[in-house]
Amino acid sequence: MSGIQLFALHSPYGLMTAVAALDAGLLGDAAERVLVPMNTAAVPETAIDLATAPAYTTLRGRFDRIEPLNALIDPLHPTDWHPDEQDLPLLGRLLRRAWGLGDGEVELFVQSPQVAPARTLMALFDRARLGVIGDGLMTYSPIRARLPRQITERVARVVYPDVVAGVEPLVFAETDALRVPVPAPAFGAVLREAGECAPDDALDALVDGGSRTALVIGQYLAALGLVSAAEERAMQMAMIDRVAGAGAERIVFKPHPAAPPSGIATLAERAADRGMAFATFTGPQPAEYAALRLGATDVAAAFSSALPTMRALHDARIHAVGAETMLARLTPYENSNRMPVTIVDAMTRGIGEGRMQQLVDTVGYAMQPEIVAHLRPRAVQFLASSSDAERERYVPAGRLRALGLPGAPAPTVLQRLSPRGGVGRLEELRLTAAGARRRAGRVWKVARGR
Known part of the structure; x- marks a missing residue:
């Protein structure tokens, strides 16, 4: 070109x-x-x-x-x-x-x-x-x-x-x-290169090569309507617990730019309770560079792209906290956040490279079955070889049933009557019977010469 x-x-x-x-x-x-x-x-x-x-x-x-x-x-x-x-x-x-x-x-x-x-x-x-x-x-x-x-x-x-x-x-x-x-x-x-082009004094001041540092990333999920503010704060507290259990000695918290500052004191108290130092970084440097500059041994978030990026670049240990909740909460199923959550969740659960592609293809097909219809055979193969728990985690029962995929639960009587929830099919049967009665009535009238 x-x-x-x-x-x-x-x-x-x-x-x-x-x-x-x-x-x-x-x-x-x-x-x-x-x-x-x-x-x-x-x-x-x-x-x-x-x-x-x-x-x-x-x-x-x-x-x-x-x-x-x-x-x-x-x-x-x-x-x-x-x-x-x-x-x-x-x-x-x-x-x-x-x-x-x-x-x-x-x-x-x-x-x-x-x-x-x-x-x-x-x-x-x-x-x-x-x-x-x-x-x-x-x-x-x-x-x-x-x-x-x-x-x-x-x-x-x-x-x-x-x-x-x-x-x-x-x-x-x-x-x-x-x-x-x-x-x-x-x-x-x-x-x-981008990080070093515009040094950040606030970030540089947080560098401490003598302590095992964890970066905790806030994503402000409450603003997206995915969880409540209280639930998001609980998830961030759980991130502190997770990295503390992994051996981190201090935490640098990078809040979402739109997040209110009021909850940070609560996180600092949680870190202190776990015997860890706590600091915040609110500068414009991306989380990926902040983790590199800090030499973070652990990075925790809900489903930030920084997690797989830091594992690939820095071999940092990554922690997805709340991903299972996100997978269950995201609506509609084809919500654009579903694939990032799926990938981060699977990476932190030890799903290997070959099976990861199968999982991505399966979730992608379940999200957009018409656009990527060619992925159906891979989805069928993956789901057929998955446990019930794994299927339910990534493709819930209703989606399996709607797409006719392996692992779908047997339909109830009402669901057999209607793939759209029961009422539609029952109404269809009622109207069919009513139409048959009307047609029979017309035939009877003709037979009697009316």
Whole structure:
């Protein structure tokens, strides 16, 4: 490929993935590489701006030029950018002119391809070769909605950090898109580069090579409606207990940026009760780099992408606390958090590489049985060889029954009457009987000459 490569990226993890792939020589040659950074946060002022953040100065240097999206489409928010279909050809030409792309070949890399602005850009560049840049564990999920063939047929590759060793992600698995794993060492080198580009005095002050340090990551699950605030606090207390049991001597807690500060004192008291020192880190450095800089021996969270990343890069012990609760609570079943929770839970339960791919394929099929229908045989094989407890943990009985998969419980009388819950089938039988009575009545009237 000798044309122009566009990288439309919205997260630091995605930027680091793209740069690591470039450094490893995985994306071929290009006449020019253009970074199109975008801020898709609901409140952009509170999020890291990839176009200007000091930590990513050297990473931005891998590109020939920077063309920020937000300023171009202002006052529209990028996630609200849904042009009318009839305007797409015009806007596509205007973008090519605004970004100096000419009429040559373009390869467009995006994140989160199922939603705007990525989906909009893929439609605007209607002749471009397409690629997906992975953004953590979400990449292992199948795409949430079937996209038009005009888009899916152009997706050529999916690029992702290989932090879940040997397991391939399912995004666009229904196409012929090539999987391009970025070696963990290459990703780790870029992660360190970004962290060292903008040293954080607050983080440096927490470095203590003489103590076994655990990093506990807050994800603010209550804000997502997944658990109550009290339940989330209890999960974080359990994380402290878990790393204490693993031998950690002190804890550094990295709260979610949106989390209220009120609960931190409670966590500090719990650490003190367990005989451990306690500190907090609220800086902008990602959790993955914070763990590296601290030399953390243990990392605990509910289902953060930092867990598999740190095990791959630093051989840290990882602890998923509350994952089983999350698996049971997530609704609907195809909730986009399900695959990250599944992977982290399985990794911390010792499920090996080969079986992990089977599990990912099985959960992916159960999430989107129409989009990744080709995975059904693998799902059947995995579930047939699983224990009842394992099946129930990852694919509950109702889902097994709905998809006709191994391990589904025998239906009740009511369920046999209706695959939709009983009432529908009973009503169908009632209406059928009523129709038969009406037809018999009409026949009787004709027979009597009425």
